[in-house]
Amino acid sequence: MMLRMDFKLVFAAVLTGFAVITEQLFRKVYDLVPYSFIDEAFHVPQAVKYCNGTFHEWDPKITTLPGLYLFSLATHRLVGYKTCTLFTLRLGNVLLSCLTFVLLYRILRRLKMNQKGYSRRMVLWHAFNLAIFPVAYFFTFLYYTDTLSTFLVLLMLDLHLSSKRNLASLVGVLSCVARQVNIVWVGYLLLYSFSKSVHDYLTEPAMRNTMKQLRKKNTWSIVWSSKIPAEHLIRMAQRIIEDTYSYIAVCCLFVGFVAYNKGIVVGDRSAHEAVIHLPQILYFSAFFCVFTLPYAFLKIFPFQRYIFKKPLMVVICGLSFAAVIHYNTHVHPYLLADNRHLTFYLWNKLLSHDVLKYLLIPVYVFGTFSLYDNVEGTHFELATWTALKIALVPQRLLEFRYFIIPFYLCRMHIRCNDYRFLLAETIMNLLVNAAVLYIFYSKTFYWPDFPEPQRIIW
Structure with a gap:
């Protein structure tokens, strides 16, 4: 009984600390950018219309259903706010971020607690590392659809693992509205x-x-x-x-x-026409390797054994990836034109280079092996690979936000109960978050049509 109460206190302390720090960072970001930024220029006016009861007007540049605006309307009415401001709209994502932390713990507890060597505190640490996953964490501070979308998908998964399939399906509908x-x-x-x-x-x-x-x-x-x-x-x-x-x-x-x-x-x-863009899977495999770098070391020896066991398969994969890069790479106009995203610099400095883009093939092969090894032998194997391909391959635009939910669902299956690797992941995520926020704070430039300074985000 004492141990159970002790863990509840630990959980409450970690969640409270996470909420306080996130709220403080949110205020810093708002003080720096108290105006609609990039996609917020479309989302915020539409949300204000919904808050004012104007449901028949729609900005044609918005391509998603109105789930985000309905959520904002509901939360504002619930807490008694009569008007929607940029501050309160963004603040809703801070709440969602904290609730997502709780969901991550609940899901990981169900996935991990029946595995050898896992304790509730270790599961909590895994959840914390996922909660501060840099790409998802950054968009907590802006009024984008990603935080709500991620929350609803994870809520659907949590309800499913709790054997509440009908409720999970209902949340699935809501997630599609987002x-x-x-x-x-x-x-x-x-x-x-x-x-x-x-x-x-x-x-x-x-x-x-x-x-x-x-x-x-x-x-x-x-x-x-x-x-x-x-x-x-x-x-x-x-x-x-x-x-x-x-x-x-x-x-x-x-x-x-x-x-x-x-x-x-x-x-x-x-701007959102579906294509067959197979390199997206390769980009995601490298992305997954980078953000699970501490655990990637655990895959080195299994990968070496796989190379010696099936060298021809590795060669075929490498050649296939080279062909995919050469013949099937699509470049979205946004990727070339918008220097407010890190992907702009990644493309111009690396992925578009005539030679360097092929030098990444070993990373893609290793990343694909790592992804497969994480889910192999689980009931999620078929679902994960099928969903990854359907979610990513039709996307012309290289956009890190598209990787958030796939990353969560793949990262959850990493099997590691060593605190050293968890600590390394925590430090890495904190450093990446600090670096991205520093770039966001310090690097400014101006566009001719915008009076406000422009900044770099994911």
């Missing part, structure tokens, strides 16, 4: 539920004799095997439908929306 691309993560849970249902059914006592006969085959070989009695296939299908119908319903509803809207994007579609 950002349409979140339908991918509804599909992620659908595939996860499908995979887990099949596995759970095949490991039940009623299937024991059949499994013994097919013990040398993997799960999917067993599913397609003609040796499974028809009655078992029918029962398994019933189980799958019971576990997935609510997510299927959300996906069908979304298909109806796309048909009615004649596309996924609302408003101006010219």
